[in-house]
Amino acid sequence: MRSAFWRSAVPTIRFSANLGFLWQELALPDAIRRAKDAGFDAVECHFPYAVDPAAVKAALDETGLKMLGLNTSRGDREGDFGLAALPDRVEEARAAIDQAVDYASAIGAGAVHVMAGKSQGVDGAQATFEANLAYACEAAGDMTILIEPINQRDAPGYFLSYQAQAADIVARVGKPNLKIMFDCYHAQIMEGDLLKRFEQHLPMIGHLQIAAVPSRGEPDEGEIAYDRLLPAMAGFGWDGHVGAEYRPRTTTDAGLGWMTAYKSAARS
Numbered sequence: 117m118r119s120a121f122w123r124s125a126v127p128t129i130r131f132s133a134n135l136g137f138l139w140q141e142l143a144l145p146d147a148i149r150r151a152k153d154a155g156f157d158a159v160e161c162h163f164p165y166a167v168d169p170a171a172v173k174a175a176l177d178e179t180g181l182k183m184l185g186l187n188t189s190r191g192d193r194e195g196d197f198g199l200a201a202l203p204d205r206v207e208e209a210r211a212a213i214d215q216a217v218d219y220a221s222a223i224g225a226g227a228v229h230v231m232a233g234k235s236q237g238v239d240g241a242q243a244t245f246e247a248n249l250a251y252a253c254e255a256a257g258d259m260t261i262l263i264e265p266i267n268q269r270d271a272p273g274y275f276l277s278y279q280a281q282a283a284d285i286v287a288r289v290g291k292p293n294l295k296i297m298f299d300c301y302h303a304q305i306m307e308g309d310l311l312k313r314f315e316q317h318l319p320m321i322g323h324l325q326i327a328a329v330p331s332r333g334e335p336d337e338g339e340i341a342y343d344r345l346l347p348a349m350a351g352f353g354w355d356g357h358v359g360a361e362y363r364p365r366t367t368t369d370a371g372l373g374w375m376t377a378y379k380s381a382a383r384s
C-alpha cells in the first residue's frame with residue numbers, strides 16, 4: 117500500500133501540518149519553519165498558549181504560511197477535554213473562548229475549535245454548549261468557530277461524537293461562522309461511510325483532517341484509502357486544506373513519504 121499510494125491522477129490538494137502532533141519536539145515557531153521546508157501549504161495547532169504569539173506571528177510571516185486554527189484550552193482539572201458543554205463551568209468555558217479568540221487574532225489564524233468536553237448524558241449539556249457556541253461566534257467576528265465530533269474510544273464521554281449531531285447543533289445555533297471540523301479518523305471510528313457523510317454535511321464543513329485508522333499514524337496505512345477518499349472529496353467540491361493530524365510512526369520527517377508521493381503524482 118505505501119509504495120502504491122497516489123497511484124492515479126490526483127487533483128490539487130493543499131495540506132496543513134497539524135503542529136499539535138507533527139514536530140512536537142520543536143518550539144512552535146521552529147515547527148512552522150520546518151512545515152514550510154517540508155512543503156506544507158499551511159499549519160494548524162492545538163494549544164499554543166505557552167508560546168509568545170509575537171514569535172508565532174513572526175514565523176508565519178517569514179514562511180508565508182497561515183495558521184488555520186487552534187483549540188480552546190482543555191481546562192485545568194485532571195481529565196478535562198474541553199469546557200464548552202459543561203453546565204457548571206460556563207465562566208471558565210467563556211474565558212477559554214476569549215483566550216483562544218485573542219490568541220487567534222494576534223497571529224491571524226482563521227478558526228478556533230471550541231472543545232465541548234466530557235459531558236455526555238449530563239443535564240443541560242446541549243443548551244450550555246449551544247449558548248457558549250453562540251457566545252464564541254459573536255466573539256470571533258470574521259473568524260470561523262469549529263466543533264469536532266471526537267471518537268468515544270479516545271475520549272470516553274465526550275459530548276460530541278457524530279456528524280449529524282454536529283450538524284444539528286450548527287443548525288440550532290444558527291450562526292454563519294459556526295462550522296464542523298470533519299476529522300476522518302474520528303468519523304471512521306464512530307460511524308464510517310465517510311464519503312456519504314462528508315457529502316451530506318459539506319455546506320457545514322469548515323475543516324477536514326486525516327490520520328490512519330486505527331493507528332492514528334500516517335495516512336498511508338490502515339483501513340481508510342485516502343488515495344481514493346481525498347480525490348473523491350475534492351470531486352464533491354472540497355477546496356479547503358486537508359489537515360495532517362496524525363501521530364508519526366517514528367519521526368515526522370521519516371513519515372512524510374505520503375506527501376512526497378502525492379506531490380510527485382500531482383506533478384505527473
Ligand SMILES: O=C(O)[C@@H](O)C(=O)CO
Pocket residue numbers: 162187229264266299302325361
Ligand atoms: O482530533 C483531534 O484530536 C483534534 O482535532 C483536537 O482538536 C482535539 O485536541
Ligand SMILES: [Mg+2]
Pocket residue numbers: 264299325361
Ligand atoms: Mg481532529
